[in-house]
Amino acid sequence: MNKRILMTFCFTFGVGAMISLLNPTPADARIKLATLPDREAVVVRFDNPNVVMVEEERTISLQKGVNNVDFSWAGTQIDKGSIIFRPADPAAKVEILSTSYPPGEAALTWQISAAEAMSVKFRLSYLMANIQRETDYRMLVSKDEQTCSFKHYFKIRNWSGGRFATADFVTRDGKKFEKGLENGEAKRVLVNSWDKVKLTKEYVYDLTRQPEGKVLTDYVLKNAKEIGLGSIPLEYGKVRIYQDDGSGTTAFTGEDWGRFTPIGDDMRLNIGIAQDIKIEMKKMVNDVQNRRGNVYDTDEVDEYEIKNFKDTEAVVTLVLRVDGEWEMKATTSGHDSFERVDNETIRFKVKAPAKGTPVKLRFHYQKKNVW
Amino acid sequence: MRLFLLVLVLAAAPLCAKEELVTLPKRDSVQLTIYNSEDLTLVRERRTLSFKQGSNRLQFSWANTLIDPTSVELMPVGDAARAAIDIADTSFPAESHEMLIWTISCKTAGSYPVEISYFTSGISWHAEYVGVVNAGESSVEITAYVTVNNWSGEQYEDAQVRLVIGVINLVEKIINLAQPRHPVPPPAPAPAAPSEEMEDDLRGMQEAMDDPDGDGMVRPKEIKKSGLSEYYIFTVGGTETIANQWSKRLRSFVVGGVPLKTAYTLKPREFGPLFTKVLEFKNDEEHKLGKEPLPDGVLRLYRDQGQGRLGFMGALVTKYIPKGEEVKVNVGPDAECTLAEKRMSLRKKDLMFEHGWLTGWTTVEEFEIEVKNFRGRAVEVEIHRVIGGDFDFDSTDTFEKEDAQTRKIRFSLDPNSPRKLRFTVTTRHGRNSRR
Numbered sequence: 016m017n018k019r020i021l022m023t024f025c026f027t028f029g030v031g032a033m034i035s036l037l038n039p040t041p042a043d044a045r046i047k048l049a050t051l052p053d054r055e056a057v058v059v060r061f062d063n064p065n066v067v068m069v070e071e072e073r074t075i076s077l078q079k080g081v082n083n084v085d086f087s088w089a090g091t092q093i094d095k096g097s098i099i100f101r102p103a104d105p106a107a108k109v110e111i112l113s114t115s116y117p118p119g120e121a122a123l124t125w126q127i128s129a130a131e132a133m134s135v136k137f138r139l140s141y142l143m144a145n146i147q148r149e150t151d152y153r154m155l156v157s158k159d160e161q162t163c164s165f166k167h168y169f170k171i172r173n174w175s176g177g178r179f180a181t182a183d184f185v186t187r188d189g190k191k192f193e194k195g196l197e198n199g200e201a202k203r204v205l206v207n208s209w210d211k212v213k214l215t216k217e218y219v220y221d222l223t224r225q226p227e228g229k230v231l232t233d234y235v236l237k238n239a240k241e242i243g244l245g246s247i248p249l250e251y252g253k254v255r256i257y258q259d260d261g262s263g264t265t266a267f268t269g270e271d272w273g274r275f276t277p278i279g280d281d282m283r284l285n286i287g288i289a290q291d292i293k294i295e296m297k298k299m300v301n302d303v304q305n306r307r308g309n310v311y312d313t314d315e316v317d318e319y320e321i322k323n324f325k326d327t328e329a330v331v332t333l334v335l336r337v338d339g340e341w342e343m344k345a346t347t348s349g350h351d352s353f354e355r356v357d358n359e360t361i362r363f364k365v366k367a368p369a370k371g372t373p374v375k376l377r378f379h380y381q382k383k384n385v386w
Numbered sequence: 387m388r389l390f391l392l393v394l395v396l397a398a399a400p401l402c403a404k405e406e407l408v409t410l411p412k413r414d415s416v417q418l419t420i421y422n423s424e425d426l427t428l429v430r431e432r433r434t435l436s437f438k439q440g441s442n443r444l445q446f447s448w449a450n451t452l453i454d455p456t457s458v459e460l461m462p463v464g465d466a467a468r469a470a471i472d473i474a475d476t477s478f479p480a481e482s483h484e485m486l487i488w489t490i491s492c493k494t495a496g497s498y499p500v501e502i503s504y505f506t507s508g509i510s511w512h513a514e515y516v517g518v519v520n521a522g523e524s525s526v527e528i529t530a531y532v533t534v535n536n537w538s539g540e541q542y543e544d545a546q547v548r549l550v551i552g553v554i555n556l557v558e559k560i561i562n563l564a565q566p567r568h569p570v571p572p573p574a575p576a577p578a579a580p581s582e583e584m585e586d587d588l589r590g591m592q593e594a595m596d597d598p599d600g601d602g603m604v605r606p607k608e609i610k611k612s613g614l615s616e617y618y619i620f621t622v623g624g625t626e627t628i629a630n631q632w633s634k635r636l637r638s639f640v641v642g643g644v645p646l647k648t649a650y651t652l653k654p655r656e657f658g659p660l661f662t663k664v665l666e667f668k669n670d671e672e673h674k675l676g677k678e679p680l681p682d683g684v685l686r687l688y689r690d691q692g693q694g695r696l697g698f699m700g701a702l703v704t705k706y707i708p709k710g711e712e713v714k715v716n717v718g719p720d721a722e723c724t725l726a727e728k729r730m731s732l733r734k735k736d737l738m739f740e741h742g743w744l745t746g747w748t749t750v751e752e753f754e755i756e757v758k759n760f761r762g763r764a765v766e767v768e769i770h771r772v773i774g775g776d777f778d779f780d781s782t783d784t785f786e787k788e789d790a791q792t793r794k795i796r797f798s799l800d801p802n803s804p805r806k807l808r809f810t811v812t813t814r815h816g817r818n819s820r821r
Contacts, residue, residue: 058695060691060697060698062689062691062697062698063697063698063699063700064721066698068696068697068698070695070696079602080604081604096514096684096686096701097686097698097701099516099688099696103694105694108601108602108603109603110603110604110605110606111606111637112604112605112606112607112636112637113606113607113634113635113636113637114634114635115632115633115634115635116632116633116634116635117631117632118630118631118632119631128603128604128605129603130601130602130603131602138694138695140688140696142698248721248722248760275721277721277722277724277758277760278722278760278802279758279760279802280758280760307737307739308739308742308743308744309742309743309744310737310739310744339732340732340733340734355730356728357728357729357730357754358728358729358730358731358732358751358752359729383733383734384734384737384747386744
């Protein structure tokens with residue numbers, strides 16, 4: 016005999032889920048006398064970078080035979096196609112026979128077959144829009160800029176229309192925290208904290224990053240165990256950087272977006288401009304050579320004068336670019352080391368002595384077969 | 387929005403006189419054959435009608451539905467009916483686009499079964515798949531569903547449902563044929579199905595699904611698959627009632643433990659410019675599949691997070707997958723396995739001039755591809771590098787020639803390790819080109 020057990024999960028969570036035990040009722044009427052199965056074990060997962068998945072458990076009392084279970088989610092933005100409904104125990108003697116979608120409603124009806132009258136725990140999974148997540152970091156750098164403490168925060172904002180009285184929120188790296196979250200509410204939680212993380216400071220001249228030719232100050236964190244990180248991939252997020260000022264307080268020294276950094280990779284953070292280091296570039300030679308019809312070579316010398324007005328020596332990285340076919344001449348001078356990053360890019364390291372003593376990088380190169 | 391079949395008792399009455407006594411024979415059965423490549427459904431319904439000796443008139447009307455009037459046919463069923471009745475003519479009254487009248491001559495009075503068939507627009511079906519990938523990404527459980535959507539304006543009760551996979555040729559769209567020649571208001575949205583419809587639905591379900599294993603359980607209906615010419619037909623067991631404007635999803639099959647391979651792939655022609663994670667399996671017996679082609683549809687992939695919990699991996703539209711074909715599912719880029727290519731050097735040579743102007747030259751470019759696996763397990767990597775123009779390719783890495791413009795390499799990459807590939811492309815330009 017067919018059982019007309021109607022149950023509605025009203026997704027306005029305050030109303031809750033409802034089971035009705037009426038005689039056959041038109042599915043479209045959606046007026047039910049109901050008992051309310053509690054939501055159990057709600058998990059909100061952020062392990063996919065683009066979507067949020069909600070899983071919840073409900074214990075439903077089924078009668079022997081075919082039961083109809085309604086699920087409605089008016090006022091929320093559930094991806095209808097993503098809904099998965101299954102018994103929490105795969106061995107449970109129940110079968111989901113079909114899913115019907117009524118017209119014009121954020122609702123569906125499952126037909127569930129049960130071998131006997133029993134209570135079964137079901138797990139309901141779905142993707143839900145408008146639960147925003149945000150990662151941010153707080154970095155406190157030691158006065159000598161050798162180490163830092165690094166705190167990882169996870170912020171969630173709920174615009175989904177649903178309410179979570181209590182739920183486990185799971186971050187991409189598997190960190191779990193239990194919180195309640197009302198509709199419209201946001202919460203920020205400290206999920207990871209690392210101390211005494213080793214830090215590298217770099218001064219960088221790179222016109223693609225700073226077109227005015229000012230020198231950038233970067234901190235570089237390697238996401239690896241040897242510097243005190245390396246336990247999880249670091250999510251993209253804003254990093255606010257403070258520094259111990261040596262008098263018991265801290266000063267805000269800048270902020271940057273930290274890109275997603277897998278374990279083993281570097282996170283580079285620009286904290287601002289190093290105003291005590293100045294670089295002036297002059298084109299000293301720009302000759303055309305070896306003309307053949309409309310094709311020629313060039314001989315070029317670019318001179319970079321670096322002045323470090325700090326009290327201590329600084330190593331400055333100059334990232335320079337030349338297009339096309341070219342080669343560096345042996346007469347290039349003034350650098351400590353260089354690396355040809357790719358055909359168009361070369362990176363020089365130059366030691367700049369303290370107190371404004373100028374040092375010159377003379378970059379001599381020949382462009383070939385230009386037309 | 388209902389189909390009506392009226393036997394006009396006052397046989398001699400003129401067509402315009404509508405005050406006629408009629409009987410309303412019910413459908414004995416109905417079969418829907420729904421195509422997924424076109425907005426087309428073939429409806430076959432059987433009714434038993436009483437005929438008097440001589441001429442009988444039978445009115446068939448389909449107001450506010452999406453039936454193609456040119457497709458409506460009536461056929462006697464069985465030898466006795468074929469011997470007794472004959473369709474003399476079919477009239478399409480001027481006053482209605484949604485009605486016809488058959489004049490049927492009957493030799494011997496009696497009740498005879500007839501089949502009425504027609505095409506309708508507005509009923510469709512599509513496939514959906516849910517894949518649950520195990521933690522090691524070595525196998526997947528695939529559940530396939532078919533969903534039938536009914537926007538035809540008509541409710542088909544207790545219908546046998548057949549779903550056709552295949553691309554058929556139509557010279558005119560059924561929806562165009564269903565529209566009246568003179569504009570009339572479109573079908574009004576139907577109200578939600580009345581209660582009787584749902585009850586019928588439940589009855590139909592109960593009749594169709596009994597207790598095959600004797601354990602008190604009703605099982606999901608079996609969907610039988612069979613081939614027909616260039617098409618496949620999925621026949622849903624028992625009958626279904628799909629109310630107007632409702633959709634219904636049924637399970638087609640579930641297969642667990644399908645062996646799976648994961649390959650991080652750069653293949654611009656197939657997967658676009660990004661280095662993406664691709665899951666691979668085959669629709670064959672070795673992979674516990676291969677019993678039927680997999681119709682195109684949405685595949686949603688989840689990762690088993692342990693204790694029966696799921697994490698969402700991604701969703702994508704799959705193409706039709708014939709039996710035996712390899713399935714490659716692009717689940718998108720993975721920030722923990724990356725690929726970067728750099729041009730490490732450029733050289734030009736063999737410059738050719740005519741009248742002082744450059745007309746041909748050759749470039750020699752050295753490239754470096756660095757693949758980094760930040761994951762804690764080994765991964766497979768497959769790279770298809772497309773190169774344009776007249777070129778020579780040289781590498782100490784084991785690239786294979788895939789086609790004239792493409793070189794391919796596949797290798798395994800250890801956990802938390804990078805690999806650099808180097809190759810040189812020498813390209814002849816202008817007059818130097820041999821193409």
